[in-house]
Amino acid sequence: MRLLKLVPETTNIGFVRWRNVAMLISLLMIIGSVALVATRGLNLGIDFVGGQSMRVTFQESPPLDQLRSQVSGLGYGEGVIQEEFGTPGAQTEGHTVTIRMPLPQTGGEEAANVAAQQLRQLVEQGYPGARIESVETVSGKVSNELFRAGGLSLLFAMIAISIYIWVRFEWQFGVGALFALFHDVALTFGFFALTQLEFNLNIVAALLTIIGYSLNDTIVVYDRIRENLRKYRKMAIEPLLDLSINETLARTIMTSLSMLIALFVLLMMGPDVIFGFVAAILLGIIIGTYSSVYMAAPILIWLKVGPHSFLPKDAGPAERMPAGRNEGYDGAQV
Incomplete structure (x- = not known):
């Protein structure tokens, strides 16, 4: 064959x-x-512009698209929602999700604290029973x-x-x-x-x-x-x-x-x-x-490269091209 x-x-x-x-x-x-x-x-992400990162455990798997729209609706930029793999199912400890949101462009630390509080309220009021595991802030310096x-x-x-x-x-x-x-x-x-x-x-x-x-x-x-x-x-x-x-x-x-x-x-x-x-x-x-x-x-x-460019000093007579197109080629063939 x-x-x-x-x-x-x-x-x-x-x-x-x-x-x-x-x-x-x-x-x-x-x-x-x-x-x-x-x-x-x-469109620089939170890694490069700073932002809030909140780790939340929901009792049931949350509608990620809806949650993303709600976070973006706070007015600080597009939210990033990432569901963690390997977390327990809904019948055990819940579903863990990381929510990331950009920092406010102005207002400094005080505005960042306000944004974090608004994000916390959104989760607590919109998803009863959700447990906030941690809240982190990526500063502008970092x-x-x-x-x-x-x-x-x-x-x-x-x-x-x-x-x-x-x-x-x-x-x-x-x-x-x-x-x-x-x-x-x-x-x-x-x-x-x-x-x-x-x-x-x-x-x-x-x-x-x-x-x-x-x-x-x-x-x-x-x-x-x-x-x-x-x-x-x-x-x-x-x-x-x-x-x-x-x-x-x-x-x-x-x-x-x-x-x-x-x-x-x-x-x-x-x-x-x-x-x-x-x-x-x-x-x-x-x-x-x-x-x-x-x-x-x-x-x-x-760049003017040619067959004469890298000839060794003891170069012998020029060789002619063989009849086979790929003679000497040991690469993979498809």
């Missing part, structure tokens, strides 16, 4: 010939994302520290990755990887500015995941490019890049498609509390795959 191959071994798609169009589209999307963040801003730490983590991750690729390959590859990562992160920020989904620490974790996935895919392509640069020393850079991308295309499609299927199911059927996290990773897989093919590889042309 023959195995199904989504990408035939003779695949020869001319990706690089569309590099100018792809670059123009990407630059426009980056500019649009920056403009959206600057004009609409991000939220600012979290915001700064999240931003620095993204910046340092991108810089460290670029340095690694520079050392592992050459500086041109590091520049290409950094641009691809910036492209992925910028478009994800633009998505959250456009949709106004809550941007919290979970999304920072999603962005770091996106950076890791995009880097992994980019390194696979770069490693094949470097190998082919040494193997086919008389081949022009454009067909060499196309050859390298096509040789790794099966692995790229297999990995991306597997993750997209799992993430799509989780997006449709998963709990609301991780919707933004899953949406961010789902988008990141798509744009990360795109950037590895259309950003990271073609940018080497503009």
